[in-house]
Amino acid sequence: MAGVLTTTQKQLAIRLHAHGFSLVEIARQIGCTPPMVGLMVREKRHLGGVEDPWTPRAGRLSIDEREQILIGVRAKKSFREIAAGLGRAPSTVSREVNANGGREAYRAWGGHVRARQQARRPKAFKLSAGPLLVEVAARLQQWWSPQEIAGRLRRDFPDDEQMHVSHETIYQSLFVQGRGELRRELLWCLRSGRTQRKTRGRLEGRGRIPGMVMISQRPPEVEDRAVPGHWEGDLIMGAGSRSAVGTLVERSTRYVMLLPLGADKSAVTVEARMRETITALPAHLARSITWDQGAEMAAHAKFTLATDIPVYFCDPHSPWQRGSNENTNGLLRQYLPKGIDLSDVSREELLAIQDSLNGRPRKTLQFMTPSEKLTELLR
Structure with a gap:
């Protein structure tokens, strides 16, 4: 009976008819028979029907928006075009269509009913047990x-x-x-060790190092991460800045290598540890290093002369130019929190931490681990 349909369904049927939808298609969309649709579109004055028992809360797709999505899909528009007309994200439109029949069988009213059921049903919390x-x-x-x-x-x-x-x-x-x-x-x-999530920034004061080659002169191949062998480096400091550990992160695989420095973070020691570590790699995995403007890199020219690996320097106060390294240093602080004496950390402990970091899945690697990605390259 027509009376069991809601007013919203009947209004949708009339609007779809005005857009050129056939009676059969409209019937499929709103869940009734074609003759019933024919009766509704002929007698627009007698809409009647029961009130729709549910209205989506603010921010959720409305039936009017679902109607526009249906019309856009039938017109072969892209999800991006449909989303722009609605003022929504393309992913919202994509999820809606894919969850309710796909492009070939999308149903606006079916999506509305499904959303209503999901909003009302009790949801078991996934992490309750098991x-x-x-x-x-x-x-x-x-x-x-x-x-x-x-x-x-x-x-x-x-x-x-x-x-x-x-x-x-x-x-x-x-x-x-x-x-x-x-x-x-x-x-x-958790990495932050805090019970609330919030962002914190920091600025680093750096001195001028003779002979620096700035990041603006770095080859374009480094930027897109397509070519492996380009590294980012920095130090993490221990209590009172009296000890340090060096970090090197490969840009395309996020593979990390740790440099044991202990209480000696002088430029001479940093250069020696970095040379010792980087030269153990195959040549195609050691092409360049990008570092912050820290005094620990005063011997960069000596390093380049000995290894033929150029060192590029970031602009002042621009840690995002070493984004992979900054992210990895944040992970590393879970193992080596601020305020501890890093000279107490042995080389064996650093290797264990390095292995743990390289065994963690990364979103940017589609949740492969750096070790898996590096092995893939070595093959």
């Missing part, structure tokens, strides 16, 4: 970030939806009151 919780907790204890865990689980269990979880769900389980399924002490396995 093997997923065990996996997430174990990887947090390895100091993987929630994003690394979420991405790697999809690689490790590609066909098991029950083992997939978003990084936001992991954060909620750690941070949100009432969702303490992950033990509270696992909070300290």
